[in-house]
Amino acid sequence: MRVPWSWLKELVEVDRGPEDVALLLNTAGVEVDEIETSGPQMSKVVTAQLLEVAPHPEAEKLSVCKVFDGDSEKQIVCGATNMKAGDGVALAQHKARLPDGTVIKRGKLRGQKSDGMMCSTVELGIGEDADGILILPGDTEPGQPVQEVLGLDDCVLVLDLTPDRADCFGMIGVAREVAA
Numbered sequence: 001m002r003v004p005w006s007w008l009k010e011l012v013e014v015d016r017g018p019e020d021v022a023l024l025l026n027t028a029g030v031e032v033d034e035i036e037t038s039g040p041q042m043s044k045v046v047t048a049q050l051l052e053v054a055p056h057p058e059a060e061k062l063s064v065c066k067v068f069d070g071d072s073e074k075q076i077v078c079g080a081t082n083m084k085a086g087d088g089v090a091l092a093q094h095k096a097r098l099p100d101g102t103v104i105k106r107g108k109l110r111g112q113k114s115d116g117m118m119c120s121t122v123e124l125g126i127g128e129d130a131d132g133i134l135i136l137p138g139d140t141e142p143g144q145p146v147q148e149v150l151g152l153d154d155c156v157l158v159l160d161l162t163p164d165r166a167d168c169f170g171m172i173g174v175a176r177e178v179a180a
Contacts, residue, residue, distance in 0.1 A: 039152025070143015
């Protein structure tokens with residue numbers, strides 16, 4: 001049986017992490033085979049607020065954007081056209097690793113420096129829309145990990161249940177076992 005951590009926490013108050021709960025369940029005779037992460041794996045991808053969008057001086061199809069990532073303002077060169085000042089965006093910072101293994105680095109595009117990349121759903125591994133960047137609500141606080149904001153940081157406890165533990169064949173039964 002697969003037990004999503006976020007769902008378990010809705011059913012029972014848990015003051016420990018998934019690893020501790022897995023150990024306690026194993027001790028109680030409910031075998032936890034593994035703990036899987038449910039979302040795509042990435043690092044250094046945070047929420048940012050788009051402050052300014054200006055046309056690139058040397059490229060017709062690019063924009064020079066200023067974003068605030070919670071710590072500082074950064075300049076990003078972008079080819080997408082679906083954004084405006086005030087939007088919340090997913091920002092892959094310098095040395096960010098995307099789900100496909102791509103590492104983002106600082107660089108120059110047509111003479112303009114770029115301190116990272118604003119990401120589409122395809123680049124984040126969560127969709128198939130590559131026509132523009134992912135727009136988050138404008139009130140999204142800058143600097144938060146995108147995985148947390150989008151709910152991609154959940155994990156799943158994979159249980160190997162034996163017939164004598166039929167009480168744990170459902171989420172409520174597992175929640176009762178964790179509460180005990």
